[in-house]
Amino acid sequence: MKKLRVLLVDDEIMIREGFKHLFDWEAHDCLVVGEASDGMEALAQIDSLKPDIVIMDINIPIMNGLKVIQCSRAKHPEIAFVIVSGYDDFSYCREALRLKITDYILKPVNYEEFGTCIDNLKIALFQQQSEERDEPGEERPIVGITRYLQEHLAEEISLGVLAEEFHLSGQYISQLFKSEIGVNFLAYLTNIRMEKAKKLLLSTGLSIAEVSEQVGYGDYRVFTKVFKKAEGVTPSQYRRDFLEDSK
Amino acid sequence: MLRMEIALFLVLGFVAYSYFSAEKKFSQLHSTFSMLLAVVLCHLVFDGITVYTVNHLDTVPLFLNNTFHRLFIGTMILIFYLFYQYIAILVEEETGKPRPLDGLARVYLVVAELGNMLLPIHYAVTPQGNYSDGIHVTFCYLSVAFYFLLGTGLLLFNWKEIRKKEKTAIAIACTVELIVTTLQGINHTWLISGMGITLITLAFYLILENPDILRAELTEQKMSMLYLKSQVNPHFLYNTLDTIRIQAQLNGDKKVAELLMHLVDFFRLSVKVDRAMVTLDDEMELLEAYMELMCYRYPELQCEYDIDPNLGGAQVPNFIMQPIVENSLLHGLKNKGYRGKVTIAARRVGEDQLEIRVQDTGSGFAPGKLEAVDKMLHFYDRQPAKLTGNSIGILNVQKRIKLLCGREYGLWYTENEFGGVTAHIRLPLAEESK
Numbered sequence: 001m002k003k004l005r006v007l008l009v010d011d012e013i014m015i016r017e018g019f020k021h022l023f024d025w026e027a028h029d030c031l032v033v034g035e036a037s038d039g040m041e042a043l044a045q046i047d048s049l050k051p052d053i054v055i056m057d058i059n060i061p062i063m064n065g066l067k068v069i070q071c072s073r074a075k076h077p078e079i080a081f082v083i084v085s086g087y088d089d090f091s092y093c094r095e096a097l098r099l100k101i102t103d104y105i106l107k108p109v110n111y112e113e114f115g116t117c118i119d120n121l122k123i124a125l126f127q128q129q130s131e132e133r134d135e136p137g138e139e140r141p142i143v144g145i146t147r148y149l150q151e152h153l154a155e156e157i158s159l160g161v162l163a164e165e166f167h168l169s170g171q172y173i174s175q176l177f178k179s180e181i182g183v184n185f186l187a188y189l190t191n192i193r194m195e196k197a198k199k200l201l202l203s204t205g206l207s208i209a210e211v212s213e214q215v216g217y218g219d220y221r222v223f224t225k226v227f228k229k230a231e232g233v234t235p236s237q238y239r240r241d242f243l244e245d246s247k
Numbered sequence: 248m249l250r251m252e253i254a255l256f257l258v259l260g261f262v263a264y265s266y267f268s269a270e271k272k273f274s275q276l277h278s279t280f281s282m283l284l285a286v287v288l289c290h291l292v293f294d295g296i297t298v299y300t301v302n303h304l305d306t307v308p309l310f311l312n313n314t315f316h317r318l319f320i321g322t323m324i325l326i327f328y329l330f331y332q333y334i335a336i337l338v339e340e341e342t343g344k345p346r347p348l349d350g351l352a353r354v355y356l357v358v359a360e361l362g363n364m365l366l367p368i369h370y371a372v373t374p375q376g377n378y379s380d381g382i383h384v385t386f387c388y389l390s391v392a393f394y395f396l397l398g399t400g401l402l403l404f405n406w407k408e409i410r411k412k413e414k415t416a417i418a419i420a421c422t423v424e425l426i427v428t429t430l431q432g433i434n435h436t437w438l439i440s441g442m443g444i445t446l447i448t449l450a451f452y453l454i455l456e457n458p459d460i461l462r463a464e465l466t467e468q469k470m471s472m473l474y475l476k477s478q479v480n481p482h483f484l485y486n487t488l489d490t491i492r493i494q495a496q497l498n499g500d501k502k503v504a505e506l507l508m509h510l511v512d513f514f515r516l517s518v519k520v521d522r523a524m525v526t527l528d529d530e531m532e533l534l535e536a537y538m539e540l541m542c543y544r545y546p547e548l549q550c551e552y553d554i555d556p557n558l559g560g561a562q563v564p565n566f567i568m569q570p571i572v573e574n575s576l577l578h579g580l581k582n583k584g585y586r587g588k589v590t591i592a593a594r595r596v597g598e599d600q601l602e603i604r605v606q607d608t609g610s611g612f613a614p615g616k617l618e619a620v621d622k623m624l625h626f627y628d629r630q631p632a633k634l635t636g637n638s639i640g641i642l643n644v645q646k647r648i649k650l651l652c653g654r655e656y657g658l659w660y661t662e663n664e665f666g667g668v669t670a671h672i673r674l675p676l677a678e679e680s681k
Contacts, residue, residue: 018493086482108489108511111496208557224556234528236560 005033007051009042011060022111028118039063119183126181142180201239252295255445271461283329290322294441301377327394328356334398342408359390375436416454420447485514512536528559534568545585553592570640579609603672
């Protein structure tokens, strides 16, 4: 898999240093190719480096992060932006969602958990590609597997189950995930479960326990924990925040 | 007539006692009022004496009569000057504009007092009673009118910028001044100046200077000082802490980084104090950050949570958990060298209530302490406004719960069977948090 090229934008050098050194880019098939400390510099770097991912602080000098995204979106629609925002800039996030940001994370950044964010990007990238590449003929095994996962979210799923269903070895399937999407199987599964959970939370009135069950968590306590780790808020907070925002 | 002066003196004497014994903020307004009270009391004494002497012209030597009369009128002019001064300071406080007429008022005061000392006094003798007339008294009326015009002018010119309460006080003062002076001018034998002065002083006292207002001012002042102390920009604080955290992690010190992360979390969460109600999840997040830090400081301290996750969205008053837990640590577990456990549980009670329990395995209440705490929490609204001390935290929690959720909810303590105490918080469960 091709290495993803990353541009870091933050006006605080320490935060850029943190990103550079505290997160294992290598292990996530990424490479930091540049840094920028203000809006203008970020625009120039995006144009010249053409990164795949831009980690973008919102509150930066000269031109704020959202403006930078707006300006470069038109020229480079394929770039994934990850917004890093202070907790109190949450109103920005709402705007960010309108700009179709791929993901956002809150400061203070927990570098060890930043991997989840990169995994999410890769999965989004993969899903986007498989939608576009709707070619006829022989279907790639990974597409079938991911479709199967999507349809059987509520059930207990493991590599073993998949192996039986698709007559492939568990190890091979695991490698498929790594090579085709760039994330491991469990990260993928958790990601789509959380995506489904978010959809259910916002579009239905199901209780947390019911949502938990529908996305394959028998114990809603576990579900709440996993959700919190992935989204930074608990399921009920997530639902409430969104409802408040849309008022 | 002497009886009226005695009654007025007693009334104002009582006012003065209550005013001087009250603790108050130091301000120009209050010191002017203090001076006014003192001068008015002296004036009423001279008033009483004069009422006697002027009606005994044949037995009291003229020299004494004149002296007391000049003292009586002298203090009266001083009082009207002070009335004006008080109104002027009040208007200045309200409008923020300087007092341009002060110089004039002071110059006139000197002129008036000189006139009072030097002008000849003439006494009119009538069957209804004696009084003074002539140039000396005319001059006195002139002085009252002068200060009356200054005060009224200030009020009318700044009418829109003065708040209702202050406006009322000034208007009452001016009206009483006008009515009493006019009546006295028409009926020379009424001798009601003392009554007018007492009424004006009482109006100021009741509307602007009463003990409740003084206490409120004082509390506000102390609060604003406390507030100032906490004015270090919290964003600056936690951004800096975050920078230190990253540096620590870059240096390979994971433990320090982790601790700083909790501290940053704690500050970040406690910055959200502008909301009265938050979710139980928010409260627990703050509490967890706090407990992580405490447990690190005291490794033998343990913390256990048993929160019904369906209650995560329940609305609770902001910042109620941390003070209660802190209280358990400081008064229960500290005595045991921070060896022990705090269990925090939240569960639904009945259909529409929520109970949070903070149970510790600390040293428990000293004999009689539970009753004292019970009493304090029960009569939470009658506790003197203390700004420091141990119980301020839990008292504050109790007050906010009662205020925000209703009087039937609140905080109470029980003793555990096997040592330690449990704090119970009972709250309403809003409809949306199912």
